[in-house]
Amino acid sequence: LDYQHVQVPFEITLWIMLASLAKIGFHLYNKLPSVVPESCLLIFVGLIMGGIIYGLNDRSPPVMDSDIFFLYLLPPIVLDAGYFMPSRPFFESIGTILLYAVVGTIWNVFGIGFSLYGICQVKAFQLQDVSLLHNLLFGSLIAAVDPVAVLAVFEEIHVNEKLHILVFGESLLNDAVTVVLYKLFRSFCEMPTIKSVDVFAGVGKFFVVGLGGVLVGLSFGFTAAFTTRFTKDIRVIEPLFVFLYSYLSYLTAEMFHLSGIVAIISCAMGMKRYVEANISLKSHTTVKYFMKMWSSVSDTLIFIFLGVSTIGENHEWNWPYICFTVIFCLIWRALGVLVLTFFVNRFHVNTITSKDQFIIAYGGLRGAICFSLVFLLPDFHRKKLFIAATTVVILFTVFIQGMTIRPLVDLLAVKRKRESAPTVGEQIHIRFLDHLLAGIEDISGHWGQYYWKDKLEYFNSKYLQKILLREYDQPKSSIVLLYEKLERKHAIELAQAGQLGHGPAHPSFLCSAFLCSSSDRTVITDQKLEDTPNPDVLDNMQEILARNLYRIRRTGPAYNRHTLPGDSEPTEQAKEILILRHKSL
C-alpha cells in the first residue's frame, strides 16, 4: 500500500465525491430542502464530520485553508454568478448597488468597529486590551455580505428580480471595499504610527482596486472573445478558453492586489455575448453545464468545510463581545439600509418599498469570506476571540436568518419573482422604448443610462463586433436567431411526439404570419425563409436527398481524440433512413 503517493489527488477527489453524494442525498428527500436551506444542511454535515474527526484524533480538525478558498473554491462560484448575471436589471440598478456596496460597507465597518470599541471600554467585560484599530480590523472583515451565502439562500426564496440583484450585486461588489479596508487596517496594526497621508492613500486605493479589477477583467474577457474567433477547426478546446481566461483574470487581479471578484465578473460579463456567438452549440452547452457543475460543487465544499472548521479549539469565548457583535451587525446593517434607501428613493421613480428594505437588511448573510479573512489575520493574543465571534455571526446569519427569511417573505407578501419569461411582444416593446428614451435623452441633453447604453451599443456594433466575432459579415438580427432557435425546439418536440411530417408545408406563409405578429424594426435577412414557394421546396429537398445518397459512402466515423465519434455518424445514418423513406413513398 502506497497511500502517500496518491494522497493529494485522492483526498481531493474524495471530498468532491462526498459533496456530490451529500447533494444527491438531500434531493432524494424532497421535504427537507423546502424547509431548511441546503447551506444549513451542508454546514450541519460538516459539523458532524468535524465532530467525528475531533473525536477520533482528539485534536482540532484541519481548518479550511484560506489559500484554497480564495484560489480554488471561490472563483468558480463568482464566475458562474458573473456569466449568468442578468445584465439588464444589474445595470439598471448599478447606482443603487454601488451605493450599498461602497458607502454601505464603509458605514458598517466603522459602525461595528467603533461601537465594539465602546463595548471594550466597559471594565466588567475584561476587553480593555482590544484596541480601536483591532476593532476596526474586525469590523472590516465582519461587515461584508457574502455572495456565496446570499446566493445559496436567495435562489431558493424567489423574491422579485430587482430585490435579488440589489442584495446579490452588493455582496459581489463590496469585495473591492473589503479588500482595501481589511488590508489598510491590517497594515495600520503593524505600523508604529499612522500618518494622515496613509489614510488618504487608502481612500485613493478604493478606485484603483475597483476600477483596476474592471479593467483587468474586461481586457481578459475581450482577449478570450478574440481567441474564440480562431477555434473553428478545433471545437473541442473552445470551452477551455472561457475558463482559462476568466481564471487568469482573477489570478492577475489578485496578484496586483486588485479585486479578483470584480475582475472575474467583468471578464465573464464582457466576454459572454461574443464567445457565445463564436463557439459551437455543443461547446456552449458544455460551458454552461460545467460552470453550473463546478460552482455547485465549490459551494457545497465551502459549506461543508465551514462546518468542519467550526469544531475545534480555536475559540476564545467572551459572551459580551460575541453577543454585541451579532447585535451590532444587525443594527448597523438595518440603519445603513434605511438611510441609504432614503436617499436612493428621493432620486428614483421606482422606489424601494419598506418590505424590500427589510429583506435587504435581513438578507445580509455572512459566510466563508469572513471566515477565511479572520484566519488570515496576523497572530495576536485576541485572534481566537475574533475567530469565535466570526463563527457565531456566520452560523447565526446562515441558520437563523437563512431559515426564517422564507417564512418572512411569505408573511410580508414581498413581491415575488415574475413567474413567466417576457413574451416576444414584450421584448420588442421594451427594446422600442429603450430606443425612444435614448432619443429623448439625446435631444434633451440629459446623459442618462439610456443615452450611454445606446452609445455603447453603437460602439459595440461599429468596432467591437468586427474585431471579436468570427462571422461578422453575416449579422443576423436577434429576432431571426430566436426564430431559428424556436424552429429547432419545435422540430425536436414534434419528432419526440412522433408527429414529424416529411413533406414541407408553407414556410413563406408561416414566416409572414410570424412577422405580422412580431412587427419588429429589424429586417429579416434570411431570404430563404421568405420567398420559397412550395413546389420549389420539394424539388430542393429531392436534390438534397440525392446528394446525400452519394455522401453516405464517402464520410464515416473516425476514432479520433479531437472529434466526437457521435458527431458524424448519426447524421449519415439519418440521411440513409431519409432516402429509404423517400423511395418507399
Added chain:
Amino acid sequence: LDYQHVQVPFEITLWIMLASLAKIGFHLYNKLPSVVPESCLLIFVGLIMGGIIYGLNDRSPPVMDSDIFFLYLLPPIVLDAGYFMPSRPFFESIGTILLYAVVGTIWNVFGIGFSLYGICQVKAFQLQDVSLLHNLLFGSLIAAVDPVAVLAVFEEIHVNEKLHILVFGESLLNDAVTVVLYKLFRSFCEMPTIKSVDVFAGVGKFFVVGLGGVLVGLSFGFTAAFTTRFTKDIRVIEPLFVFLYSYLSYLTAEMFHLSGIVAIISCAMGMKRYVEANISLKSHTTVKYFMKMWSSVSDTLIFIFLGVSTIGENHEWNWPYICFTVIFCLIWRALGVLVLTFFVNRFHVNTITSKDQFIIAYGGLRGAICFSLVFLLPDFHRKKLFIAATTVVILFTVFIQGMTIRPLVDLLAVKRKRESAPTVGEQIHIRFLDHLLAGIEDISGHWGQYYWKDKLEYFNSKYLQKILLREYDQPKSSIVLLYEKLERKHAIELAQAGQLGHGPAHPSFLCSAFLCSSSDRTVITDQKLEDTPNPDVLDNMQEILARNLYRIRRTGPAYNRHTLPGDSEPTEQAKEILILRHKSL
C-alpha cells in the same frame, strides 16, 4: 505585486493556455499537420521553449515531474481512450492483443536487456560497469509501447480498425507487464542477493496486477452506474460522477500497486452503457466534450513537456550504447511481432497480413511513460546514460517513425479504415449472425467468444440492468432508440433548412415503410408510432397547443445555481410562437 501567492495556479493555467494556443496555431495552417504529426510539432515547440529557458537561466529547465505525469496528465488520456474504445473489435481481438501485450513485452524486455548487456561486454565501449540487472531494468522501461504516442500518430493515419486496435490495445494493456517488470528489476537492483522465490513471486504478480486492475476498475464502474440512478433531480452534477469514479479507480489501483491504466479502462468500459442510459442528453454531451477536451490538453502538455525536458544537462552521451539501444528496440520488436503473429495466424481464419505485421512492428512508438520511468530510477552512476538513451529512442520513434509511417501506409497500400459507418441493415445482420453463432457454439459444446458474449448479455439484462438502470421497466429496443435519434436529427436538419412543416403527415405510413426496410426481430414498443391516424393527430396537436397556452403564464425562468436558465425559457417562447402561428392559419 504578490506573485508568490498565486504562483501555482497561475503557472498551471498559463501552461494549459500555451498548449491550447499552440493547438489553435497548428490548425490555422492546414498544410503543416498533414505532413508532420502534431506530436512532433508539440515536441518541437517544447524544445524551443526549453532552449529559451536554458538560455535565459543558464541552467537546465525543469524536467517533467513523474508524479504530475502519472497522477494528472495520463489519466484523462487513458479515460478518454477507454470510454470511446470500440468494444466490438477490441473484444474480438482480445486474445491477440493480450499475447502482444504480455508475451511480446516480456520478449522485448529480455531481448533488449540481454543484447545490451552483450554490448556492454565489449571493452572498447567502456560500459563494463553496467550490470545485467541494470540493463534488464533499462529494457523493462524502454520496451513498452506508449499509448499516448501511438494514439497521436495512429489517429491521423486511418489504418483499418483491426490494425489500429491491435497496436493501441497492446500499448494500453502492456502497462501491467511494464509495472511488474520495472518494479521487480528495481527491487532486485537494491537487493543484495536474489532468491528464486522472488522470481516466482514476480511471475505471480502479473496476474495480480492485471486482474486486480480489472476488478478495481469494474467495481468503481458499476458503483458509478449505480450512483447515476439517483441523479434525476440534480442533473448538473451527473457528469462529475463519471470523472470522479474513473479517477478514483485509477488512484486506488495505483495505491495498491496495481495497473492504474487497466483499472481506468475497465471502469470506463464497464460504466459507459449504464451511465449513458441514466444521465440526460445534455449531461452526456458534456461528459463526451469534456473528456475530449481534457485528453486533448493533457496530450498537448505531455508532448510540450517532453520537448522542454529534453534540453539540459541530464545526459551522458555514449554513442555505442545509444545507437545499439535504438537498433535493438527496432529488431526485437520486429522479431517479436513476426514470431507471435505466426502463432496467432495458425489459430485464426482472419489472418494478420505481412503488411499489417510491418505496421504493427513499425508503429511501436515510445513516449512519455518511458521518459517518466527513467527519471523515477534510483540514483546511480549511469542514470544519465539511461536518460540520454531513452530520450533518443523517444525522439527517434516519434519523429522518424511517426513522420514516415503515413507515407509507408500509402506506399504499402495497407488496408484503410472502412470509410462509412455500417448501415442499419448491416448492423441487424451482424447481430443476427452473433445469435446464430452463439447457438451453434452452444449446441456443439464449443465455448467460444459468441457463447460467452451471449451469456454475458443474458446476465446483463437479467441482473445488472435491473440494478444499474433507472428506468428499467421501460426497456426500449436499440432500433427504436436509433429511430428516435434519427427523427430528432432529421427534424433539426429540416428546421435549419427552413423547411419544417407544422402539419403532421402520415407517421403510421412512414413507420411501416421504415419497418419494412429494416426487418429486425425486435418489436417496436412505442405504439404511438404505429397506429395514430391523420385526423386524430391533428386534434391531438390542437389539444397540446391549447394546453400550452395556459402553461405559458405559469412557468418561467429561474436564476438558480442548480438549473440552467436556458432550459425552460425557450420552450415557453416556442410554445407561444406555435400558438400565434396556429391561430393565424
